[in-house]
Amino acid sequence: MTRDDLFSRPQQPVPPFEFNEAVVQVFDDMIHRSVPCYQELICRQAQLAAHFHQPGTVIYDLGCSTGNLLRALHAAMAGRAFHLVGVDNSAAMLGVCRERLPACDPHQQIELLEADIREIDFAPASVFILNLTLQFIPPQDRDGLLRRISQALRPGGVLLLTEKVRHEDPRLDVLQQDFYVRFKEENGYSALEISQKRAALEKVLVPETVPTHQQRLRQAGFSGIDIWLKWFNFAAFIGLR
Numbered sequence: 001m002t003r004d005d006l007f008s009r010p011q012q013p014v015p016p017f018e019f020n021e022a023v024v025q026v027f028d029d030m031i032h033r034s035v036p037c038y039q040e041l042i043c044r045q046a047q048l049a050a051h052f053h054q055p056g057t058v059i060y061d062l063g064c065s066t067g068n069l070l071r072a073l074h075a076a077m078a079g080r081a082f083h084l085v086g087v088d089n090s091a092a093m094l095g096v097c098r099e100r101l102p103a104c105d106p107h108q109q110i111e112l113l114e115a116d117i118r119e120i121d122f123a124p125a126s127v128f129i130l131n132l133t134l135q136f137i138p139p140q141d142r143d144g145l146l147r148r149i150s151q152a153l154r155p156g157g158v159l160l161l162t163e164k165v166r167h168e169d170p171r172l173d174v175l176q177q178d179f180y181v182r183f184k185e186e187n188g189y190s191a192l193e194i195s196q197k198r199a200a201l202e203k204v205l206v207p208e209t210v211p212t213h214q215q216r217l218r219q220a221g222f223s224g225i226d227i228w229l230k231w232f233n234f235a236a237f238i239g240l241r
């Protein structure tokens with residue numbers, strides 16, 4: 001794993017964050033050191049997807065990046081027929097993802113689509129995964145995307161949505177940010193790296209509150225809604241169709 005040192009030297013000004021070649025080279029180290037419980041999120045969402053999968057329907061991983069969840073899904077679905085579709089609009093991410101895909105049995109298919117998830121037509125599905133991806137979609141486009149996901153889901157299907165969140169109470173928001181900085185320091189990031197990364201993500205990653213997500217899920221047609229994992233400013237939702 002190449003170490004993430006992208007923000008270790010002073011940049012003036014700090015350019016907006018992009019999923020370009022430089023980020024892809026260090027992506028796995030970056031995400032493991034920047035997202036609390038990342039491995040637990042990958043492992044448990046793969047198991048949940050396998051639990052809710054209905055034969056003959058698609059499992060979508062929207063914003064699949066380098067394919068960590070696709071590979072965990074492949075393992076969780078061992079021996080079963082499946083059609084996984086990973087979508088990402090970064091060619092660099094999909095290049096690495098493609099190289100790392102495991103060999104599949106004839107009744108198993110992993111398809112990769114280079115596309116904007118706001119623009120594709122979804123096939124009938126039993127599972128959608130948005131693992132840390134919705135936060136990069138402009139807020140005004142999020143309701144429409146969630147409605148289209150909900151419409152493509154079969155009854156009994158599931159949406160797994162994990163996001164960085166902010167808190168509506170400023171005191172708790174500050175607390176959450178403090179503990180997130182602590183987490184990043186413990187993982188070897190310097191104060192300069194943390195502040196420059198935060199500046200790069202400003203307006204690119206737009207976090208919302210937990211109630212905002214819950215309300216959107218309800219309005220999109222999800223009935224059973226829960227948070228199965230919460231860590232300060234990160235929340236993993238499950239929405240049943």
Ligand code: GEK
Nearest residue numbers: 019063064065088089090115116117131132133136
């Ligand atoms: C994981 N899920 O490791 N259309 C398609 N892809 C997009 C779009 C869009 N409009 N916007 C952003 N992306 C992964 C981690 S990373 C999260 C997800 C992070 C893609 C973008 O190219 C990137 O690969 C991914 O969403 C977000 O389980 O880096 O914090």
